[in-house]
Amino acid sequence: MARVQANDITINAIKLGDGLSGPLPPVVFVHGLIMDNLSSYYYTVAPAISTETEVVLYDLRGHGLTDRPATGYTLDDALDDLEGLLATLHVPTPVVLVGNSVGGTIALHAAITRPELVAGIGLIEAHPVVEGWGDHLMADIEELVAGFDEPGVREFITGEGGRKLKRMAGVCEDMVTKTSLPADLRAATVMDAELLGRIRCPALLLYGEASDILDRAELLAAAIPGAELRILDGCSHSVLMEAPEEIGEQLHEWLGSLPVTSA
Amino acid sequence: MPGPPSTEQAAAPAAAPPTSDEVLAEVRSLLVDVIGDDFLLDTEIELDTSFNEDLELESIEFVALSERLLERYGSQVDFVAWMAEMDLDEIIALTVGELVDFIVTSLS
Incomplete structure (x- = not known):
């Protein structure tokens, strides 16, 4: 585990399979929003992929053990952090970006706006930016945080709720009230069919059969040239936790099919 | 790989494998x-601590x-492979003693 200085913050990152030089580009895993961090990959698909190529796991700005400054939460900022991280870790680009949920939004944004950075995007339950996306994402968590001020709630959280609940509540409250994350996400540019149609790298789309955002999977499959959509039976939006082995196999197979790029 | 510690890990001086008590002390630290200290002040860490x-x-x-343990004990103690054999519920239910046993077994 490394504390990496990049883009004026300290980023928590782990490099696995260090020094492996095979035909595959490095794979960088990008986790989801607020309660998520690199552990979602550390305990699931990352170790197996790291036997094939160099792998980078990191905590996004504001998440996990990475710094939580007040600003810098736009999708562009996320890519600046990522580029800084890769440069400091001496990871050659382009890389394959695997993104889960909002991590997938970041991967999509990279494929659209910084194609030179991206050799492929593996999207797990990815959210493209659609109309009202920021509101939709933030509404539940803002309501949750507003509820902390109801009578007795704060006393419970800091008392008998225990250490983990206290920390989780603290993270949610800080993200909502002390950072520009809500405003930054609400200001994100909608990824319409024209923008998505610009994507030229290979794209794998993995979604759960019972996902609440299955319509986005169909939108992406129709708009991204050559995208491969796979629906996993019996799984929901939490497919990475529900079927890590199947996700790992799908990623492995897809990585093996990528065109070999000369470094 | 079975057998006595070899010279292939040049950084680690050949020494007797640590005892359970020594590993427990290391895991505690x-x-x-x-x-962080403030939470642990009220909590004893023993082998049956979950x-x-x-x-x-x-x-x-x-x-x-796990990353710190990897830095401390090296690749002879392969946590990633160990945890890959467990599902998330099993990992969550682990006790300090199970971790200590795994380390002691890996190093002996």
């Missing part, structure tokens, strides 16, 4: 590093602990 129920370790802290 790494946990203080990861979780990472989830007693220490309320968050998943990212468990990652930090």
Whole structure:
């Protein structure tokens, strides 16, 4: 585990399979929003992929053990952090970006706006930016945080709720009230069919059969040239936790099919 | 790989494998590093202490602990492979004693 200085913050990152030089580009895993961090990959698909190529796991700005400054939460900022991280870790680009949920939004944004950075995007339950996306994402968590001020709630959280609940509540409250994350996400540019149609790298789309955002999977499959959509039976939006082995196999197979790029 | 410690890990001086008590002391000190002192002041860390129920370790802290153990003991103690054999519920239910046993077995 490394504390990496990049883009004026300290980023928590782990490099696995260090020094492996095979035909595959490095794979960088990008986790989801607020309660998520690199552990979602550390305990699931990352170790197996790291036997094939160099792998980078990191905590996004504001998440996990990475710094939580007040600003810098736009999708562009996320890519600046990522580029800084890769440069400091001496990871050659382009890389394959695997993104889960909002991590997938970041991967999509990279494929659209910084194609030179991206050799492929593996999207797990990815959210493209659609109309009202920021509101939709933030509404539940803002309501949750507003509820902390109801009578007795704060006393419970800091008392008998225990250490983990206290920390989780603290993270949610800080993200909502002390950072520009809500405003930054609400200001994100909608990824319409024209923008998505610009994507030229290979794209794998993995979604759960019972996902609440299955319509986005169909939108992406129709708009991204050559995208491969796979629906996993019996799984929901939490497919990475529900079927890590199947996700790992799908990623492995897809990585093996990528065109070999000369470094 | 079975057999006595060889010269292939040049950094690690040949020594008797650590005892369970020594490993427990090491795990305790790494946990203080990861979780911080203030919470642990009221919590004794013994072999039957559970990472989830007693220490309320968050998943990212468990990652930090495994990475520190890797730095401390080297690749002879292969946590990633060990945990790959467990599902998330089993990992969450782990006790300090199970971790200590795994380390002692790996090093002996």
